[in-house]
Amino acid sequence: VFVAVMCLGVLTAGCGRDEDRARVRSVTASFFSALERHDGGAACSQLSEDTRTELESQEKQPCPRALHALDLKSGSVTRVQVFVTNAKADLSSGDSVFLDQGPDGWRLSAIGCEVQGGKPADRPYDCELQA
Amino acid sequence: MRRTLRHHGLGLFFAGIFLAALIGQALTGHADYNHLQIAHHGAAISLGRYVTSADFGVDVLENWQSEYLQFTLYILGTVWLLQRGSPESKSLDEAGLESDEDQRVGPHADERSPRWARVGGWRTTLYSNSLLLVMGAIWIASWAVQAVDGRVSYNADQLDHQEAALTFVQYLGSSDFWNRTLQNWQSEFLAVGSMAVLAIYLRQRGSPESKPVGAPHGATAVEG
Numbered sequence: 001v002f003v004a005v006m007c008l009g010v011l012t013a014g015c016g017r018d019e020d021r022a023r024v025r026s027v028t029a030s031f032f033s034a035l036e037r038h039d040g041g042a043a044c045s046q047l048s049e050d051t052r053t054e055l056e057s058q059e060k061q062p063c064p065r066a067l068h069a070l071d072l073k074s075g076s077v078t079r080v081q082v083f084v085t086n087a088k089a090d091l092s093s094g095d096s097v098f099l100d101q102g103p104d105g106w107r108l109s110a111i112g113c114e115v116q117g118g119k120p121a122d123r124p125y126d127c128e129l130q131a
Numbered sequence: 132m133r134r135t136l137r138h139h140g141l142g143l144f145f146a147g148i149f150l151a152a153l154i155g156q157a158l159t160g161h162a163d164y165n166h167l168q169i170a171h172h173g174a175a176i177s178l179g180r181y182v183t184s185a186d187f188g189v190d191v192l193e194n195w196q197s198e199y200l201q202f203t204l205y206i207l208g209t210v211w212l213l214q215r216g217s218p219e220s221k222s223l224d225e226a227g228l229e230s231d232e233d234q235r236v237g238p239h240a241d242e243r244s245p246r247w248a249r250v251g252g253w254r255t256t257l258y259s260n261s262l263l264l265v266m267g268a269i270w271i272a273s274w275a276v277q278a279v280d281g282r283v284s285y286n287a288d289q290l291d292h293q294e295a296a297l298t299f300v301q302y303l304g305s306s307d308f309w310n311r312t313l314q315n316w317q318s319e320f321l322a323v324g325s326m327a328v329l330a331i332y333l334r335q336r337g338s339p340e341s342k343p344v345g346a347p348h349g350a351t352a353v354e355g
Contacts, residue, residue: 005192005276008188009280012276012280013188048172083283083284083286084287085168085174098293101174121289121307125293127293
């Protein structure tokens with residue numbers, strides 16, 4: 001039973017998800033790289049469907065143009081955290097982005113996020129755009 | 132074969148229903164997880180990924196740790212604590228570790244006693260507490276894995292709601308960790324306490340967990 005507990009622990013502790021971490025880093029970097037090239041279409045393809053829909057509804061224009069209306073601080077990825085099918089990437093600008101693993105793989109679900117004050121368990125981020 | 136089944140029926144029966152229940156939990160937990168994923172427009176995951184996820188791990192281990200804590204405490208508590216009239220209790224004059232003669236260790240062991248009960252020294256001391264030590268070690272290991280997996284599962288929800296993830300130490304002080312822990316502990320303590328007390332007045336004919344049907348309510352340490 002002791003061995004079973006330790007095996008279950010090793011299997012389920014979320015170790016060995018390097019592939020997910022790399023993918024999260026790559027999607028985030030692709031988004032900001034496209035944004036810097038003013039390639040709205042490529043940037044939009046890194047957003048989840050719900051996030052694109054929310055952006056278009058919020059800005060009343062197609063996603064590639066609507067993205068420019070947001071106050072997004074670009075930067076390189078400094079830290080990635082992955083928990084099951086949710087992830088967060090911190091940027092050198094101080095902002096963070098959130099990602100979900102959906103039917104199309106890892107996609108951005110919230111961008112331009114700044115942490116608010118509060119206890120660790122109740123520390124919401126204020127985002128420019130979230131699904 | 133029939134003889135083996137008959138002589139090991141209790142262990143085999145519980146091993147069988149344990150595996151059946153664990154498989155059932157994996158299948159229904161997987162369906163429930165994917166139901167929530169689809170409701171949040173996320174991706175469904177495979178059964179293999181689910182049973183190696185922290186969500187499955189924490190749901191399994193939070194129950195294991197409380198069961199092993201219950202038996203660890205029961206083994207330890209029944210050394211010193213008594214319950215008049217209960218078959219779960221020792222006689223009212225036997226509280227404590229008892230004499231070497233009563234426990235048949237060292238020079239009081241016979242040829243059929245386990246070797247480590249006969250040899251004396253640290254090996255007999257270790258063997259004299261081996262049940263408690265192993266049950267306690269499984270409890271601590273299960274509780275530790277519950278904490279590790281619980282943090283991963285909790286942080287997935289935190290990120291889903293655009294909230295900060297907790298460190299392991301922060302998670303150990305969180306309401307989620309203690310709610311998962313205490314909701315299991317309270318049910319175990321209630322069940323084991325009520326078993327010790329109900330067995331004073333109620334009987335199950337043929338079960339060693341009960342007194343004989345005709346035994347008086349005041350008879351302690353009598354098993355049927």
